[in-house]
Amino acid sequence: MTQGVTGTPSALQDKIREIVAEELELDQDELSDTGHFVDDYDADSLSLITVIARIEKELGVAVPRDQLTEMATLEQVFAVVGQYATGESRGA
């Protein structure tokens, strides 16, 4: 059962950081909060879609695909996920 993350915001952010680092094939310390996924880390569009899919599956927060354009840095991912995590996530 996937459960909405009920821990602290920083626990949620740690998990997001882990997912993003894995999908971008980076060590976590290589990934800054403000680095641009595509420009700075050469991220692939499919990797970013996978980040969203994993956030839904593993953290229970459903983010619509069209929000991808607003999620170009880790900081922006935190913001968007935070926005969708506050409400009841889709079908959760």
Place this chain on the structure above:
Amino acid sequence: MSTAVAVRPLAVTGCGVVSPAGLGLDRLGHLLHAAVPGNAEPAGDDAADFPPGPLRAVPEFRLADHLGRKGTKNLDRMTALGLIATKLALEQAGAELTAEERDATGVALGTSTGSIRSASAVSRDTLVQERPYQVNPSQFPNTVMNSCAGQLAIWNSLRGVNATLAGGQLSSLFAMRYARVAISQGNAARLVVGGIEELSPQYAWAWHRAGALTPGTALGEGCAVFVVEDAAGLAADRPVLAEVLACEVGFYGATRRPGRTEGLALSVRRALDRSGVAPEQVDAVSLGATSYSALNRVEQRALRAVLGALPAQVSVHDVVGECYSASGAMQLAALLAHWQRVPAPRPRTALVTSVGLDGNVGALVVREGRGGRPD
């Protein structure tokens, strides 16, 4: 309506093999010569899930050692086998290709299923995940059967025709036949062509349950690919491992007459005719059907019908196991490996034959090239 015309030979200028014998043609030749079977232990998380029965698995390897780490996360194991074999083949074929040459360089790869491990993992996810759509987007492209050929193109910037051919045991010969047509029609100047098979518990259980193999036969895996180019257009100083002459195939799965034996004999005759090779000029046969007792008899009978007494026989499956879609490519690699190890005063000519459980049959004629032997 039409009659067989002579074929334009394809020059094999590079060969890459990843097999239970290890990496490279030399390893395969070494084990073939010593009559020692390849590695028997599958690696990986699911190694315990295989059915009982002998296996021949590519010894454990790390793709990152060959390609670097970046971009390899979502490549599946089948693609990894293909990428390493292709790297070896292109390295042997000589100088780095120019951008223009890469536009005219393609891929023709034989596989009947793609990676069953990848396809069934995604299919399984739709059943066991909390929500049925929760499959991994980055791994979804691995489920299409041309995934490996596509990645070979991406990693090597090969922008020419990119073909995947499915034909059961015949898959590799189909790829070679495709390559002959594509190069003769100017659709490519050069192709990486071969066959690939991947062991997985799902694949092994399918064979186990189907019960098609002769008891005691090892199930194998691997990838063998060849860089082929139009022999007529090749610079005289380029080393040529071999020339692929004709590759003839037919389907005799449904018809009672002609049956498979006559069908295979027809393919062999036709291939020899089109190659301008007389039956008595065949120095060796690399056998395809050694893992199936019924098909083994078909192959032997057909060869005797055309050749009379059989020449030297090479049985690569003794080393690499039954490699299904990769069989024909492994059979061809075994000939090249043998020729490298045991030099002869004149170029030799050999047949690669194949008979499928599904009724597909085929034969390929290959002649030893200039400069294929180590100095």
Place this chain on the structure above:
Amino acid sequence: MPDDTLRRVVVTGLGAVSSVGIGADAFAAAIRAGTTGTGPITSFDTSGFPHVMAGEVRDFDPDALLENLSPDQWGRSSLLGAAAARQAVVDADLDPELLARSRAGSIMGTTGGESTVLQQLTEQWVHQGLKSIDPHIVAQAPASQIANAVNSELGLTGDAQTVPTACSASNFALGYAYDLVRTGEADIMLAGGADAVNRATHAGFFQLGALAEHTCRPFDANRSGILTGEGGVALLLEPLEHALARGARIYAELLGYGVNCDARHMVNPDSTSIAACIRRAHRSAGVGPEQIDYICAHGTGTPTNDATEVRAVREVFGDRLPPISSIKSMIGHTMGAASGFGALICCKALQDGFLPPTANVARVDQRLGPGVDCVPGSSRPAHLSVVQNHGFAFGGNNAITILGRVA
């Protein structure tokens, strides 16, 4: 046959098993009318899927369409392909005995191969364990069974090759079959493709964000993606001389084709590479852009595909874009069969004089630029001489065929 002369190759038989009709005539009539064949999925349990629409062939009765194959011995894709091939032979009015004695075979394209067989095996794996998978259906699983089914149904002893080059596979098959006939390697070839709707493909496209919720509307400003589809399609190819000698009805000449590979990305299309493929196809067919009267688009209905495709066409055609439409608006994305259905409708369009439509278009996307005539709604009468049929695929596989009236 003279050894050094390449033969001209024509299409004389058509077969289609589709969500909008069984048989080439029924299929073409439905497409001309702009009929949509997509609807709620019935072939698998869609519980938990947010999007549940697809183009299924609901009234497929293999027993009624096949003469020699036992339906319980073959997977759904094989049956769809073989049924279409049987229809194509009947449509070509070729004596089946004569055909079986000819140097004849089949090249069939697919994306998922026997995907519903794999789906069944996976269900058995999940519910009962791998040791309990059914050996009877294991034999049906290889994709290569699709061409084998065609050869078995028709008693053919020539090439039986399946080309799983994904969503451009039928065009790929047509190109290969054309080469085999033209060079004299074979005298008669069936070429086409087959695929079946299945859970994994549906899930995968949803996760990519490429699956429309209700409606596939290519070129529309509000297009939101594909609908998955299925079907079997086959075209019968023979040398022009042979067709003329036997007084066959000739739908079209296969003038040539182009194939290449983006070699950049598994999923994202590349307009420069597609433009290069179009040029290859033109060169092969001996035509220039000004001669193309119609483009049967890949036209999946994803924002990215349609924009990339139109950009590529502009790169080659400049400001004069021929009418360009997508039949995927009606039958969904039939994967490996898609460009085969495209080729078939091109043959009918050449023969009967019409432009196939794009259904479900409310407002053409202005961002595609000026001059995009996607033939919205239903077909228009038109005299066509040379047409171009697109197929693009995962793996960056582009394949484009050029068909024309026999001149």
